[in-house]
Amino acid sequence: MPVVKADLGLCQGYANCIMAAGDYFDLDDDGVVILLRTEVDEADRKRVTEAANSCPVSALRVEDE
């Protein structure tokens, strides 16, 4: 199953990922991404990949485990 990974050191809190896939991502009070889940349903792969591609600092990756 694909998984989504976040580089918390890169994240700048732009929230683009939340707009693309709010069921996978949120932000904490300091503006760092929170992964609400890491395993990506196959049906969500395109949407979560788009969310990762919309990150201005490329802090997110969808990988096949």
Add this chain to the structure above:
Amino acid sequence: MTTAIVGASIAGVRAAQALRAEGYRGDVVLIGSEPVLPYDKPPLSKGYLVGAGAAEVTLLTAAEALELNIDLRLGVPAVGLDRALSELRLANGRRVGFDDLVVATGVRARPSPWGEGEGIHVLRTLDDADRLRAELVPDRRIIVIGAGFIGAEVAATALGLGVDVTLVSATRDLMSRRLGDEIGALFSQKHSRHGVHAVLGRTVAQIDGAKGDFRVLLDDGSELHGDVVVIGIGAVPNVEWLEDSGLEIDDGLVCDEFLTALGAPEIHAIGDVARWRHPVRGDLTRLEHWTNAVDQARCVAHNIAHPDDRRSYLPVEYVWSDQFNWKLHIVGRTTAVNPEMVTDPRTPDRIASLYSQNGLSFDGAVVLNWPRALVEVRRSIAAGSSLSDVRVRLGRLLESASG
């Protein structure tokens, strides 16, 4: 089937990637005018100037292009379009045929109206950034003309490098056209506090001298002296290569609500060069925003891969800027009316200013240093919430933080 994409910056690269994500099986040719791997522009006025490597701004490597079967052609600009033959003409004389064409040629820095030459910089390309970065050494005197996003970011970044910075702007405050008076004033104060010498409400009449000894004359007769000048006064669309194509050009490539050129269903435009009919407001709109380029790329890739299920493009405008330790976010439309300010009393640097054209609808916000508020306003704009809804949501944020 072939889709040719002209322009290999964020819009063009994301369009190529999105075509593959959409399952497009045709050839994808990505044509870039610069002889370097596609790179990202926002860091060029921030992290790249303080020493980030080229790899950190690369948007697409040769290996990634190969993996996605994207035919990457760099260093050769497109110089013309032959619509009758559905062919592009490249600067090296070659032609590229296409079934769909994506125009993503972006904008270039508006050139200096006060002369050009060594020591007078604009900032748009990696090449520009390399030249500017070589100048940013401690105690060098730099005069930045224009206090839009680029000017303000260059000023903040240069100051952090120990450069002596003077910032000149015709506006009363930094970035005030987009931020409104109050937050614009906060940014003016912030820059001054950090040591930027801001000369506001003044225009430049003339630049004399040479590198190491420039004299910038202002409209009130006063003079500024500097070693280097950086000019950030906006950008102009790269459309000259389309001038004999028969397509409608007017401050960008004019498109319908599907981002398709008028009368040319096989030609699409995305990113800073696209001037499209806004599906709700009905006016022609052109945005020079990173997120807009990404979203338009996704929309056009979908429309090319699924021509029977085309979608119009309705943006949620979003821009950010990082200056010193402040994070600024602008969502939606933030012009024309006085905003309503919401401040976190425990953290006064956290501010949201809410814009409503009629007192009822929620049309835009400027958010400063307040990540949870940014999430709330972005969700609210996307959901079409009312101004009073947004007030309630921000109130809850403040309550939950204090409880």
